[in-house]
Amino acid sequence: METIKIGLMGLGTVGSGVIEGxxxxxxxxxxxxxxxxDVSKVMVKDKQKKRMVEIDEKKLVTEPEEIINDPDxxxxxxxxxxxxxxxxxxxxxxDSGKDVVxxxxxxxxxxGKEIFExxxxxxxxxxxxxxxxxxxxxxxxLQESLAAxxxxxxxxxxNGTTNYILTKMSDVGYSxxxxxxxxxxxxxxxxxxxxxxxxxxxxxxxxxxxxLGFETLPDMKEVYCSGIENVSQRDIQYAKKLGMEIKLLAVxxxxxxxxxxxxxxxxxxKEHPIASVKxxxxxxxxxxxxxxxxxxxxxxxxxxxxxxxxxxxxxxxGKEMFKEPVKELSAGSENNKYKIAPREEFxxxxxxxxxxxxxxxxxxEIAGVFGSYGVSLESIIQEKKEDEYAEIVLLTHKTKIxxxxxxxxxxxxxxxxxxxxxxxxxxxx
Ligand code: HSE
Numbered sequence: 001m002e003t004i005k006i007g008l009m010g011l012g013t014v015g016s017g018v019i020e021g022x023x024x025x026x027x028x029x030x031x032x033x034x035x036x037x038d039v040s041k042v043m044v045k046d047k048q049k050k051r052m053v054e055i056d057e058k059k060l061v062t063e064p065e066e067i068i069n070d071p072d073x074x075x076x077x078x079x080x081x082x083x084x085x086x087x088x089x090x091x092x093x094x095d096s097g098k099d100v101v102x103x104x105x106x107x108x109x110x111x112g113k114e115i116f117e118x119x120x121x122x123x124x125x126x127x128x129x130x131x132x133x134x135x136x137x138x139x140x141x142l143q144e145s146l147a148a149x150x151x152x153x154x155x156x157x158x159n160g161t162t163n164y165i166l167t168k169m170s171d172v173g174y175s176x177x178x179x180x181x182x183x184x185x186x187x188x189x190x191x192x193x194x195x196x197x198x199x200x201x202x203x204x205x206x207x208x209x210x211x212l213g214f215e216t217l218p219d220m221k222e223v224y225c226s227g228i229e230n231v232s233q234r235d236i237q238y239a240k241k242l243g244m245e246i247k248l249l250a251v252x253x254x255x256x257x258x259x260x261x262x263x264x265x266x267x268x269x270k271e272h273p274i275a276s277v278k279x280x281x282x283x284x285x286x287x288x289x290x291x292x293x294x295x296x297x298x299x300x301x302x303x304x305x306x307x308x309x310x311x312x313x314x315x316x317x318g319k320e321m322f323k324e325p326v327k328e329l330s331a332g333s334e335n336n337k338y339k340i341a342p343r344e345e346f347x348x349x350x351x352x353x354x355x356x357x358x359x360x361x362x363x364x365e366i367a368g369v370f371g372s373y374g375v376s377l378e379s380i381i382q383e384k385k386e387d388e389y390a391e392i393v394l395l396t397h398k399t400k401i402x403x404x405x406x407x408x409x410x411x412x413x414x415x416x417x418x419x420x421x422x423x424x425x426x427x428x429x
Contacts, residue, residue: 003036004318007067007098009043009089010079013187014103014130016052017307018077018314023053029311035318041067043080052303064089068096075317077310078102087111094118094126099321101313103130103306109204112217125320127313132205133158133282135305136298137312142212142286149288151213153429156250158205158263160280160300161189161196162228166246166265167278170236176228188280188301198227199248199263206250206261213286214252214259215337222340224262231265235353235422238393239267241381242351245275249427258341266427267351287429344402349378349426351395354411355419358390362416366392369414373407375399389418395426 008015022029022037030036040059047060067073068089076093078100080086086107093100095118102108108115108128119126129139133156142151157163161183168179180197183189195201203225211217228248239246244267253260268275273295277283282300287293299305356362363380370377376397385391396404404423411417 001030001034001036002318002322003038004075004314004321005038005040005073006075006077006314007041007043007070007073007093008039008077008079009064009067009086010081011042011044011051011053011055012079012081013052013303014306014310015042015079017303017305018079018310019053019055021304021307021311025311029315033315033318035315035322037314037318040073041070043067064092068092068098074098074321075314076100077314078104078107079310080104081106083107083110087115090115090126091118094122094124097122097124099125099127099317101127101310101317103128103310105131105201105204105208109207109217110220112208112211125317127317128208129313130306130309132208133284133296134160134299134301135308136282136284136296136300137309138209138284138296139212140312140316141296142209146286146288146291146294149290151286151288152254153287154206154209154213154250154252155274155285155427155429156202156206156209157247157274157277157281157283158202158250158300159196159199159248160282161193162199162202162248163277163282164188164280166228166231166236166248169231169233170240170245171278173233175233176231183280186280197229199225202248202250202263206252206263209250209284210252210259210261214254216259216340217336218261218340222261224264224343226262226264228265230422231424232422235351235424238351238353238381242267242395243270244268244426245270246424247275247277249274251427254338255341257338258345259338260341260343260346262343262346264425266425268427272427272429344400344405346401347398348401349396349398349428350404351393351422351424351426352408353391353393353421353423354417355385355389355391355421357416357418358384358388359416363392365414365416366394366411369410370394370396370407373403373410375403375407391421398428
């Protein structure tokens with residue numbers, strides 16, 4: 001039996017999942033692949049630190065070079081996270097003729113092009129199944145199973161922390177802070193949850209999906225990103241009345257020769273399969289021109305689920321290593337196939353919550369403002385707030401965001417409009 005020696009960089013949550021998964025399923029993994037996988041070195045920051053898994057101390061190293069310059073190691077598994085040390089280590093590993101497996105979404109989304117070029121230059125391969133939605137198989141299905149399709153749209157719940165928070169706010173009435181605290185206790189947030197809450201974590205994952213689905217790896221600045229900080233219990237209650245759920249959705253949509261990429265809180269009908277994704281789970285809904293609609297669902301983070309995704313890459317890398325050297329890196333091409341279209345050009349329906357003066361003529365004034373910018377209203381709900389004020393909720397028909405922004409700017413100047421409390425996109429696919 002062939003043996004592959006692995007240099008593992010990083011022994012945190014995912015690294016420990018890889019070691020544990022390999023130990024649990026060693027026999028099946030070798031039998032199925034015909035390869036023995038031996039983790040021969042593990043790079044850690046601190047050799048003395050207490051570990052989540054048992055590891056032979058002799059295998060521990062602290063410098064990337066101890067793995068990169070080891071001629072016996074054929075596969076580097078990068079699970080350090082972040083972009084600095086990880087990028088440098090991955091590029092050096094490829095230069096030294098080793099294949100690389102990584103679960104690092106920030107790295108692939110931000111420096112994917114440079115890394116793919118480096119892999120190609122060295123005739124090596126790079127695998128990244130664990131980088132998007134943890135244990136859910138998404139990368140290989142997009143690269144292989146859906147290789148014949150033209151992907152038209154993807155809608156993802158790609159961040160477990162925010163989905164957990166929104167689920168708790170909706171199902172048990174938690175405040176945002178209490179739900180976040182609980183998510184931190186369970187450990188699926190990033191060490192600093194800012195990127196989870198702001199939508200950036202999901203935006204990295206959407207960028208990678210765009211590379212696979214639309215053959216276009218965007219600059220991260222081109223992915224519109226808005227987090228869940230402003231979603232209030234009041235919006236959640238209105239969503240329920242309207243038969244919808246609020247979810248942080250990562251949406252990629254092809255239109256003409258452009259694609260729209262955005263991570264935004266959205267209202268979506270309770271009937272849509274993605275609306276039923278609860279807690280820390282992730283899901284990806286894909287519309288292809290042949291397959292029509294498919295959805296992937298499961299744990300988007302966690303030690304063993306993400307370890308499972310990384311191990312599937314390790315097995316794939318192992319099998320391919322004994323074949324001809326690599327020609328293809330992925331379903332995506334090196335040059336972007338589409339332009340990223342500006343957010344203002346995107347068309348969607350919206351929910352708006354406003355506090356207005358409760359007196360004759362105000363409804364018609366507001367409707368008139370929307371009408372004058374070409375924004376058509378679908379419905380209006382009014383609730384009394386206090387004394388002379390009323391809270392109103394408007395749903396628009398599909399409108400260009402530029403027109404909506406202009407209407408909002410106008411409304412905000414009006415005396416009869418006391419406050420624009422929130423604006424939330426409504427996803428209608
Ligand atoms: N912090 C992420 C989440 C998991 O909450 O989904 C890793 O990307």
